[in-house]
Amino acid sequence: MTRLLASLLAATDPAPFAVVRREHEPTLDVLVGDVVDVDRLADIPLDGAEVLALVPFRQVRERGFVARDDGAPLRCLVVRERETIGLDEAISLLPEHPIAVDDLAVDVSDAEYAERVRRVIDDEIGRGEGANFVIRREFTGRIEASAAHSVLGWLRALLEHEAGAYWTFAVYTPGLSAVGATPERHVSSIDGVVSMNPISGTFRHLAGPPADDDLVAFLGDVKEREELVMVVDEELKMMSAVCPDGGRIRGPFLKRMSRLTHTEYLLEGRSDLDPREVLRLTMFAPTVTGSPMGNACTVIARHESTARGYYAGVLARFTPRVGGYDLDAPILIRTAYVDGEGGVRVPVGATLVRHSDPDGEVAETHAKAAGVLTALGAIPRADPASAKRPTPAPSTTDASAFRDRGREDDRIATLLDSRNDHLATFWSAPQAAHPSRRATALVIDAGDDFTTMLAHQLRHLGVEARVVPWNEAVPEASDDLVVFGPGPGDPRNSADPRMARLHELMVERLASGAPMLAVCLSHQVLATLAGLPVSPLPAPRQGVQLDIDLFGAPASIGFYNTFAALADNGSITPSLDLEVAADAATGVVHALRGPRVASVQGHLESVLSPDGLAVLAGLLDGLLGGEVVLPVDDAACHEPVTAGGAA
Template sequence: GNGEGANFVIRRDVLARTAADPATAALTWLRTLLTDERGAYWTFAVHTPGHTLVGATPERHVSVRDGRVRMNPISGTFRHPLDVRDLEPDFRSFVKDTKETEELFMVVDEEMKMMAQICSDGGRITGPYLKQMAHLTHTEYLLDGSSEADVRDVLRATMFAPTVTGSPMENACTVIRRHEPAGRGYYSGVLALVDLDEEGGERLDAPILIRTAHVDAAGTVTVSAGATLVRHSDPRSEVAETAAKARGMLAALGLRPRRETGYDVQLASVPGVAEDLAARNESLSPFWLSPQEARPDPDLAGRRVLVVDAEDTWTQMLAHMVRHVGMVAEVRRWEQVGPQDVLDPSWDLLLLGPGPGDPTDLGDPRIVRLRALAEARLGSGTPLLAVCLSHQVLAAMAGLEIVKLDRPNQGVQIPVDLWGQVRRIGFYNTFVARPPAPGEQVSVGGRPLEVAVHEPDDAVVGMRGSGVASIQGHAESVLSRDGLVALHGLLRHAALPAPADPR
């Protein structure tokens, strides 16, 4: 990889034609879905002049009710076997499968970025749960938070779902445009039901448009489906998954046989499954699994932090954690921040955030800007913290070699030694900085640096010096079990004056 992202969803289309009246056809197909499908979040038909949509989508995109925002990331797909005797052992293997587990964790991370942006309390994760349908079963989490935002702003901030695009979102859309032959139309968009509750408050219910057929004015029927491509993906398995996702809709259209399951087993009740699902959370961040009541650090409380977004909204989760310890955080896009902005003395700390791409590519305006911001801050002797891509940029400025990993770390938890403390941190990176030669002193902007090295990967996973610190991993990730304590330590090191030497 080239550091472009952690996962991508590339769609395939099945095309057909119908001469039937679209409204009549829609009601016929809807009846079949209501009869044959199970477990759908919405089963629906929408008919307007020139466009007809019929589907049975399993996934809520976002809902708002009584000031509570909920998102429902679904990822990981189990195809029900034809022979019931294979069901339980195959399903137990699926629940324990590393690829399926990591695939879900990655989309939870991506949707938590959105929750952190729109919810004052950052959002809390519950689950995992099962979404059992007629011929497929998915794994899912529920994300819940409070927000006073207008429902239109909530919908705008959460477009589009990473479960049907990839992450990071902005770069995933670029990859989709490069690999898909035409625009997606309604596929992976949303329907949105907006109304008022009994007290006049706004409500929103918006499912994702997947497992859906679209009929245009010419009678062309399109059914689109895709699978999530991650580092453990097997091409044949992903193709089979894509076909399985389309099969239920195609059967409703009469383009595939209507398959009888022949059994009715509640997979959530299969012995051992509940325990296996619960065990997934043992490695996750307790911060995001719990109510996030602020716990200000008296030494940091009130200090102002400028967070620079380098085209990845991990910065929203970072900002929420920074506020949790009592600091005041403001997030700005990289192109909205210049060297003079970071020299404003009202900023107690500059936090340069993560992003996709090659940290050595000086033809990339983002990399050039990140270097300029770091140079300005270092030159002024004021505090700086860098994360992931920005850590790599800082390491390059310190003269360390930046190399591409043979196998990217995309959505993997690694226990790393950060200056004598082992922390379990989530990693999403294609590039790493190599450590200096033994005895070689490293410095940046005239500040000597102490590096933390993960020996198995021969990778610099952290740097720190007077008023400067950096980390390769994502302390803000759901995958970072020790993320809050690691980030808190880096904030204190970067933002607070070094204690006086007792000698």
């Protein structure tokens, strides 16, 4: 039955529609309906009908973050008719010769984009503003033809020639149309199971499938490996806010596309939240913004001179089911947009980390745009004679798929498996909670949602924890423990209201004599109160795992810091009389401790901290019992100490 698709193709001015094919499905859905624009995610009309929502990037302001406002509407297609068609039949109906885009240009030149990359590395990552940031540029052009017919023709080209997309889709509404092949699910909520799919690390193979040796080199690349782990950490923050049991990680997998191969993980948890609230709490993916999320939005506004429109937003499909709605929301990347005047935009970005090479990031933006630009006829296809859709290998491939296929494939499987060797099993194994400690903790968010993961681990360890932002925090005496959390920025900047407030809150808590723990940025603030100098590191430690000594106990911990306190290992601080654990060679301080006071520079909650949970449990034992005691041997440190075997 192809009535709806045929009517769209025949109409001069068709009704608003969407055509969607999900990964691995042999069919696609044709949706026709009415357009409703709303102000907030909570206003998306879930009144019994299926809804497809185009969510612009500016909607991130609902989380209190910064975004340039271009007025891009939160546009909903309320579906009144739908049909499902076989993929081959649909392709045979769609226009065979898509409209070509003319006047191809780019808004930011290669040289200017490379310079922006350098500035972000030096001025943002180098000043402690975050671990990674995504900066976009746009390819632009024009068409004279109907937007509705153009996106359907481009959809056919993507269906025939692109591989590995999570969604391949075309959407037409008055004045706003889109077509794309996005590789990445942002979030889904199906029957209460919430899933996120962080994809990062990009291997370019524009001439065809990669050789095994090249793929092995890509999987061993430090920059690509760190890039993926950082976004896993960032999305685990979101999962911890949405799911009472946090999120479990599965993978890593290879995501194979026609010109690119990515690495990815899958995160899963359970939630009974309204799917619109799930979407709000997870706006937007760190793979297209950066981390920490709030500061990433500020950095984007500083370095991108125009608003993002729908780039890095989501295309959210709400499907009614018994008792509510399911949500499936891919990220709006690898997508072209057509406005009411025939203007075409293809935005792309690259993830910038401390190891980024500016010229390499320029090349990555070209590679990411290539699939869509080829479908639009803006650049020539490598094999223009090819009229048949390729039969690619499975787009998502885990390590087990490579087993028993030969020595070369076994190397790839081993490298995939090894990605998890040094990660925290807490986030990949079932969690059995500790008995209650009958204690409460106030966790102060200093500008980094790592506090959601930290609070989740505190609850797991038997502490009733709640998170409050730094500007609303009051360290009441009724809280058994106050945890001062991590955040971006320079701890020496007393003119920063956040730093000044952290300083003030910490002085109050210290004066009370009640237990407190400080993490990362807050550890640095405590160090200044203790009379230690704090300075920038020679090179930022953003997403770095180190084996350190914590007061005689070895621990493998993840670090996200640009600044560090300095002191001799085993010394006592000039003020507060805190004992110092520091690197013996460099004097970089890892931790401080004293009666009812402790601090750590590393992130115990990070997926990069296999010993983090054991160290946190030891800190709690000491702080709530009166004296900070850490695990004293390798066995204690590497085996999570949970009643019932949590990991």
